[in-house]
Amino acid sequence: MKIVKVVTTGGSELSDLFLRQTAKHSGIWDDCYFYVNQHVKKCDWLVVCHSSALKKSDTALCDPDHIVYISMEPHDHGIPDGFFKQFSKLVLCDRSVSHPDIRFGNGLTWWVGINVKYGKGHVFSAKCTLDYDRLKTMKCPDKQNRISVICSKKNLMSGHQKRLDFILKLQGHPICKYIDFYGGGYHPIPDKWDAIAPYKYHLVLENSIVPDYWSEKLGDAFLGFAFPIYYGCPNIHEYFSSDALQVIDIEQFDKTVSILEKLISQDSSEYQSEAIYQARTKVLNQYNIFQIMADICDEPAQSYQKCKLIPPRYFLEAWLNKCTTIISKVNKRIVG
Structure with a gap:
């Protein structure tokens, strides 16, 4: 069984809301075992769901050709190109993104069956009331x-x-x-x-x-x-x-x-x-995000390397610092 490390928003506290889309919240789909927001030293695949999932750098021992980004948004405006270059495969809808291996589409998660409380427009607590097993077997009300x-x-x-x-x-x-x-x-x-x-x-x-x-x-x-x-x-x-x-x-x-x-x-x-x-x-099933990931994660790792993923903001900060340096040099020449 292939080991897939998945990084999502919400951290470990909300992992079960993601895993509820698998039978018995097991994290198993086809021949993949998905570890959601868990520390995994070695994996066959590494998947990041949404750019905001990377709040800090993430490192794993995995195949560098098996690193996947799933957007989950219609647009990826403001995300630096350098961020996307970290991934071997992309799943997104934004046609403005340039990458050699893009699968156009969306990673679907469900919101029915989650009792949610909001704070300032953002989820601060959520409890699962329905999952894959119940939704699959229930009759129309x-x-x-x-x-x-x-x-x-x-x-x-x-x-x-x-x-x-x-x-x-x-x-x-x-x-x-x-x-x-x-x-x-x-x-x-x-x-x-x-x-x-x-x-x-x-x-x-x-x-x-x-x-x-x-x-x-x-x-x-x-x-x-x-x-x-x-x-x-x-x-x-x-x-x-x-x-x-x-x-x-x-x-x-x-x-x-x-x-x-x-x-x-x-x-x-x-x-x-x-x-x-x-x-x-x-x-x-077919559009379940675990099926989408399983379709992509179709083979075991061919090699293992230490792979480090960097959040989008670091690329943006580097770009801003570069711009600041250039502006400073131009100003010095003008003043001088």
């Missing part, structure tokens, strides 16, 4: 013929503002009597499951419209047996059947409302369709 949506009032980026504007328009339209609004600023809810599972339909609004990027917002809808009404990834049908979700464009408000009205009036059973069950199975 009873549903009400309504639409739910989870949305915060953040407007830090243009995507946030566009989404917020759409939500405000919905709240001012008669269709809103069929919609329940959840999230910060609306109806805060600790576990997303409670805002998805009771509903036939779930409105999924991505912050960024990027090829190959779809977030846990969509995955969580499928896991909750809801039929997603989706705005986001332009090539989403390469991942899921067109029967498994309804694509909308929130910039076409009247057309979107017509779609919502039609779904509600039909009182149909899209959430019980075979397409939804197939999509849900894909989220549980």
